[in-house]
Amino acid sequence: MHIVVVGVDHNTASIALRERLACSSRQLPLVMRVARQLTQECVLLSTCNRIELYAVCTEVEQGYAALLRVLSETRQVAYDELVKHCYTLADEQAIAHLFGVACGLYSLVPGEPQIQGQVVNALEIAQGSGYAGPVTSALFRAAVNVGKRARSETGISRNATSISHVAVQLARHLFPQLADAQVLLVGSGQMSELAARNLRDNGAQRLVIINRTQAHAADLAQTLDAHHRPFSELADALVEADVVISSTTAPRVIITSELMQQVMQRRCARSLLLIDIALPRDIDPFVSTLPAVYLYNLDDLQAEVEKGIHLRLQEAERVQAIIAIEVQAFQRWLASLGVVDTISDLRQHIDALRRQELARTMRQLSPSLSERELAAVQELTTRLMNKVLHTPMLRLKDAAAVGQGHIYAEAMRYLFALEEDHEANYDRDTSEQARHDTNELGGRAATSAMA
Structure with a gap:
């Protein structure tokens, strides 16, 4: 009895090939049904960055060939093309690989939490369809537990690794009680919306949206349960805000140094966090020289993102140590089946x-x-x-x-x-x-x- 995996990910295959191989929730059982005819049990993990077919079989090489044929035929990808971009692993390496996947070690953003839920979902679909057996079920359950252990015992998921998460981190640093802070969105771009949603998820309750296009701003305000104000009230909104996220498509600065000098005089020295994620920039860089103003632009945020990713990667060695221990434990359990x-x-x-x-x-x-x-x-x-x-x-x-x-x-x-x-x-x-x-x-x- 051997555990084998055949798969591709963002490191081995282009997005075009991954799109052809990717399976929806409805398609997963169809692929596993074919795989189950050639193996003893199987689970298919399909995400935007990886497609991996795990199975239990009697012979390793025959198992590899069978799974490659299954993916080739069910997803209509030429066998030779698939072989060029696939990786194949067996037994201890296959176990360690899945554990690493669940920990986020091989994700595009190291330590991202979504993969853990995707591993759970893959197992539930396989079990519900009757294609996962006792070995693959135990393997995926163990992977989920290893992922939880890695995230609780190391810093693999602790540092912000996206622009929107960095914005939340900055806001929480300046205003620990986000529920009491008023957040102003200037513009309704995608990045601004993501940051606003993350702020909302982290406790921010008072959101205000200002945009030149009133209809779009009204729709976003309804989605985020926010208050909408006309663009003509920008100065008043800046006076009342604690956190400002600006993301318009304006060709020139809309928050000038002259405007901010007037605003800060009316604020009575209250601190103001300005996050400019527009390109071209919405906020005059000179604003950062004003007292009690904290201005961050895209370059500043990207530097924090890269720092966060670097800090997460430094935790990889500790995560690998946890994986090594858990792989040995799983292999002991596997050996006990005999x-x-x-x-x-x-x-x-x-x-x-x-x-x-x-x-x-x-x-x-x-x-x-x-x-x-x-x-x-x-x-x-x-x-x-x-x-x-x-x-x-x-x-x-x-x-x-x-x-x-x-x-x-x-x-x-x-x-x-x-x-x-x-x-x-x-x-x-x-x-x-x-x-x-x-x-x-x-x-x-x-x-x-x-x-």
């Missing part, structure tokens, strides 16, 4: 002996024991059985983790005269393990259970 059959048979065998001897004893003692005493005796035998089996089962799993599980499993079957089963164990082993691993996606218990 002895699940023996563990299950041993438990059933010992439990049958326990019930047989308990029934014989109860026939002799029942008249003299109360219901409470009978229950206590039954509980005693169950606890005794569990304690006796606990250490041998742990040792057997440990042996499996280092590739010696079959030796001890055969010895245990011989010593306890367990029924031999010469049929393929894959479905039985993995389904048995899956019954012990039914945690929800958000839980940490799944990873712990694999250790």
